[in-house]
Amino acid sequence: xxxxxxxxxxxxxxxxxxxxxxLEGLDRSALLRRVTxxxxxxxxxxxxMALYRSMLLGLLGGxxxxxxxxxxxxxxxxxxxxxxxxxxELLVEFDAITLELKARFEVVMVAxxxxxxxxxxxxxxxxxxxxxxxxxxxxxxxxxxxxxLRKQLGFGQLVG
Numbered sequence: 001x002x003x004x005x006x007x008x009x010x011x012x013x014x015x016x017x018x019x020x021x022x023l024e025g026l027d028r029s030a031l032l033r034r035v036t037x038x039x040x041x042x043x044x045x046x047x048x049m050a051l052y053r054s055m056l057l058g059l060l061g062g063x064x065x066x067x068x069x070x071x072x073x074x075x076x077x078x079x080x081x082x083x084x085x086x087x088x089e090l091l092v093e094f095d096a097i098t099l100e101l102k103a104r105f106e107v108v109m110v111a112x113x114x115x116x117x118x119x120x121x122x123x124x125x126x127x128x129x130x131x132x133x134x135x136x137x138x139x140x141x142x143x144x145x146x147x148x149l150r151k152q153l154g155f156g157q158l159v160g
Contacts, residue, residue, distance in 0.1 A: 002110055004129040009105045011136035012053070015143050016098055019046060022146040022158050023087065032081050035152050042149055043084055045142045047072035050094040053101055056135050059117065059128055060104040067093050 001009065023031070023042070031043040040048070047068055054066040068090075071079050085093075113129035122138070123130035147158030 001106055002113055004113060005105050005108055005132055008132040008136040009102065012101065012139065015139040018143045018158065022150050025155055030153050031087055033153060035149065042146055043087060044072060045146055046090055046094065049139050049142055050090065050097055052135050052138060053097045056132060057097055057101045057104060059131060060108055062100050062104055064097060064100055
């Protein structure tokens with residue numbers, strides 16, 4: 001595995017563990033709670049990260065369609081809570097995307113990693129490798145939000 005993608009792969013593994021830990025003990029009410037009217041609930045953050053993992057998977061040659069993209073895309077406003085999938089449904093999709101992504105990381109070629117991504121695709125340097133690195137950082141950002149939100153909701157700290 002190319003070292004550039006290996007670092008991103010390890011970051012995705014670490015954030016997957018943090019996401020699971022952040023969700024421990026939360027019921028649907030807590031998963032959908034917003035600390036301010038315009039903030040995102042915990043369930044949205046998980047769906048958002050799954051959506052971007054599926055986007056990266058597609059860029060790496062996978063063909064899994066993104067589920068619930070209208071609910072979890074960047075800038076999506078608050079939706080009717082009944083429209084959100086259950087946490088179990090979301091985690092099944094997240095785990096399937098993660099397994100496929102890990103498999104693609106193992107076989108992606110250097111030339112693919114060096115290829116430019118389309119304008120507007122998030123990337124540190126405009127390449128596919130840079131996109132993977134950016135999205136690994138993106139997940140760390142949202143895991144930090146989840147840790148803060150978990151604490152604000154009274155469920156204790158995420159790490160430490």
